[in-house]
Amino acid sequence: MTLSKNKLKEFREQHSLSQEALAEKAEVTRQTIISIEKGKCVPSLELALKLSKIFKCKVENLFQI
Amino acid sequence: MNNIRYVKGDNMIKDYTKILIYKLSFSVLVVITGVIFTILNIGRTDFLGFNSVGRWLIYIGVLMIAVSFMAIGFKKKRKIDERMKKIASESARWTFVSIILFAFIIMIIDGIKPITIPYYLFMSYLICGLLIIHIVLYKIVLRMY
Numbered sequence: 098m099t100l101s102k103n104k105l106k107e108f109r110e111q112h113s114l115s116q117e118a119l120a121e122k123a124e125v126t127r128q129t130i131i132s133i134e135k136g137k138c139v140p141s142l143e144l145a146l147k148l149s150k151i152f153k154c155k156v157e158n159l160f161q162i
Numbered sequence: 163m164n165n166i167r168y169v170k171g172d173n174m175i176k177d178y179t180k181i182l183i184y185k186l187s188f189s190v191l192v193v194i195t196g197v198i199f200t201i202l203n204i205g206r207t208d209f210l211g212f213n214s215v216g217r218w219l220i221y222i223g224v225l226m227i228a229v230s231f232m233a234i235g236f237k238k239k240r241k242i243d244e245r246m247k248k249i250a251s252e253s254a255r256w257t258f259v260s261i262i263l264f265a266f267i268i269m270i271i272d273g274i275k276p277i278t279i280p281y282y283l284f285m286s287y288l289i290c291g292l293l294i295i296h297i298v299l300y301k302i303v304l305r306m307y
Contacts, residue, residue, distance in 0.1 A: 124243070125241065125243040126243050126245065126246070128245060129244070132245055132307055137306070138245055140244070141244050143244075144244060
């Protein structure tokens with residue numbers, strides 16, 4: 098499965114967060130954030146919800162299939 | 163002693179000492195089995211470079227105890243997240259496929275020329291081979307995701 102819309106990098110940069118800082122907040126490794134940003138890995142529902150909570154936005158604004 | 167580790171990225175903190183106790187208990191059990199085998203003269207044949215199964219078991223048990231204690235010093239807090247779980251399951255899946263392929267190839271080779279090595283030696287080669295295959299596949303999958 099691939100994501101048609103992945104705005105994680107944009108949101109991260111808007112919030113002036115480094116990959117390391119975001120990974121820390123989302124309780125994952127930095128490699129996972131890199132992998133999601135590159136589109137190599139599709140985040141789980143739990144992680145997608147966590148990320149939307151961090152950026153205070155809807156999940157569909159971050160990712161779409 | 164750092165006795166806390168993160169498991170599966172969901173903030174679940176597991177007591178590492180519990181795992182260490184299980185490891186040590188199993189190692190001691192292996193040593194005791196080895197001692198019993200040696201006393202009762204069970205398996206008095208050459209076995210994996212040792213002159214009896216009991217002595218080999220004692221050696222392995224002591225090695226396991228040493229490794230368990232050494233691991234305490236090197237153990238660090240680690241996060242296991244969904245990506246790592248995915249990589250682990252993918253590499254395990256490919257290792258399983260390779261076992262089937264490997265078994266198929268061995269069957270053919272055995273049909274052409276019977277394999278006459280002892281069973282324990284064959285199994286130890288197989289286990290070592292599988293570990294190497296798993297490590298290599300893990301490293302490959304790690305680059306893919």
